Amino acid sequence: MIGNVITWLNDPAHWRDTRLMTGIPSQLEAHIRYCAIALAIAVVIALPIGLLLGHTRKGTWLVTLANAVRALPTVGVLVLLVVLISPHFTGRTDTGYLIPTEIVLILLAIPPILSNTVAGVQNVEPAVRDAAVGMGMTGSEVLRKVELPCSLPLIFSGFRSATLQVIATATIASYVPLNGLGRFIYDGLAQQDFPQMIGGGVLVAALALVADLLLGLVQRYVVSPGISGRFSKKVVAAAGPITADVVQAEVATV
C-alpha cells in the first residue's frame, strides 16, 4: 500500500492539469489560497481585539465566547451555510461555496489567535509595564512598544496552531464542490482509489509541517532575542558575572 501511495505521488500524470483531473500543484495552490484567506481575515479580526482585550483587561468573556465557537461541528456549519448562501450566486462561479468555506475556517482560526493574544498581553510582567508607564509612555505606546513585542511568542504560537488547524480542516472545502487537497481524499474514497486518498492525506500533512516550519523561522527573526532568550552563548557568559556584580553591589549598598 505504501508503495502504491509513493507511485501515485510520483506519477507525473497527477502533477498535471487535464480536462478531467486537476493536478497536485493546482490543488495545492487552491488549498493554500483557501487557508491564506481565512488566516489573514482571522488575524485582522482576532489580533486587534485580542490586544485591546489584553491591554484593557476587559471583556474577556469574548475569549470564552470564541472558545465556545470551537465546539461547533465544522461540517454541519459548512453545509448549513452552503444551503443558505450558494443559491444567491448563479453562473460559473464558486463564490457561493467559497464564502461558506472561508467563514467556517475563520471561525476555526479566531479562537487560538484571540485567546493567545489576550493571554500574551495579560501575562506581560507588571514591572515592565509599570516601567513603560513610568517613562511617560501613553497607553497605545505601552501596547505597541512593550506589550505587543513581549507577547509575540504567545501570539505566534496561537497563529501557528490556527494555521495547522486550518490547513487540516480546509480539506472539507472539497465536501462542498471546491478544489484543494481534500479533492484527492474525497475522490479517492468514492472511487475506491486508496493510494489517491492516502496520497492526498500525505500532501496535507506535508503542507502543514512545511507551513509550521516556515512560521517557526519567521518567529525566530521577528521575536526579539531579549524575549525569546536566544542570546548567543558568548553574551550569556558575559552577562553572568555582570549581574552577579550588580547583585553584590546592591547587597553592599543595603
Add this chain to the structure above:
Amino acid sequence: MSGKFLAFGAAVVAASFALAACGSDSSKTVAGSTGGTTSTSASSGGGATIASKLLLGGPPEFKTRVDGVPGLEKNYGVVFSGYKVLDTGGPVTVGALKNGQVDAADLFTTDPAIAANNFVILDDPKSNFAAQNVLPLINKAKATDGVKKILNGVSAKLTTDGLGELLTKVQNDKKDPDAVAKQWLVDQGLNTTGTEASGVKLTVGSANFPESVILAEIYAEALKAQGASISTKLNIGSREKYIPGLKDGSIDLIPEYSGTILQYLDPKATATSPDDVYTALQSAVPSNLTVLDKSAAQDSDAIVVTKATADKYGLKSIADLAKTQ
C-alpha cells in the same frame, strides 16, 4: 484611538475585497483548470460539439466509472469541457445545475427535483447506463401463482414518472410511505380484495432508502388485500445485509433494480439493455430465489440538463451532445 479603529475597519474592508476578488478568481481557475483543454479537444474533434461547450457535474466516482465519463465518450463520443465533482444525486448537484455552476449533471431518474426544477432527462438510446427496472426478488417457495399474478400486476402499473411522484409525496410532502402505497393501489385499481394469495406467509423487506420502502409497502399492501399474511422488515440496509437474509429465508420478498442486483450477483456482467439485463439476471439469481416480471419503472443514472440548455441546443438524447453546432 479612533485612528486605530479606522485602520482596523479599513483592513477588514480590504480583506473582504480580497475575499471577493479571490471568489471570482477561483471560479476562473476552476474553469481554467478543468476547461483549459476545451479548445484543444474541440478543435481536434473537427468542429466544436455541443458537449465541448458544457461542463458536466456529478459524484466523484462518475469521473472514472465504466458507465460514467468514459462510457459517455465511448458510447456516444460525447466529450464535455470538463467535470466538476459534486455529490451523489443530492442537493449540491441539483443546486449547481439550477444555478448554472454546471450545465449538465448526473442525477437519478426518479429524483423529485427533476420535475420540480423543470430539468430535462436526456434519453440514453445506446444504454450507456445499465437498465434499472424495478422488479420483485422473491423466494421461489413463496412465489405461488397467485402471488406472482399480484406482483406482476403491480409491476405492470409502475412507471418511472409514477415512481417519481410517489417519491415526491414521501420526500417533499413528508407523507407516510404506507399511506402513499395504499393510495397508489387505489388509484391504479389494484386494491380489490380477494383470496389469490391466501395461506401464504411472507416477510417483505426493503433497503434503507425511501423509494425501496415505498415499493416494499406497495408489494405488502397488494398481497395483504389478496389474503396473504405479511410481516415487514423495512430499512434493512444495503445488499450486503439483506441478500444473505433472502438466501437463508428470513426475508422472502424485496424490491430490486435489475442492473445493480445483476452487478451485485455477477460482477462481470456486461448486459445493459433492459431485456439483456433481465435475461442475465434470471440465470444469476441464487437457486432458492427468482425474479418476477420487470416493471417499466427505472431508477437509473441519467444525464440531466436544464430546460433552457435543452431548448438552446435542441437536446433530447445524450447522442445530441456529440453533434456539432
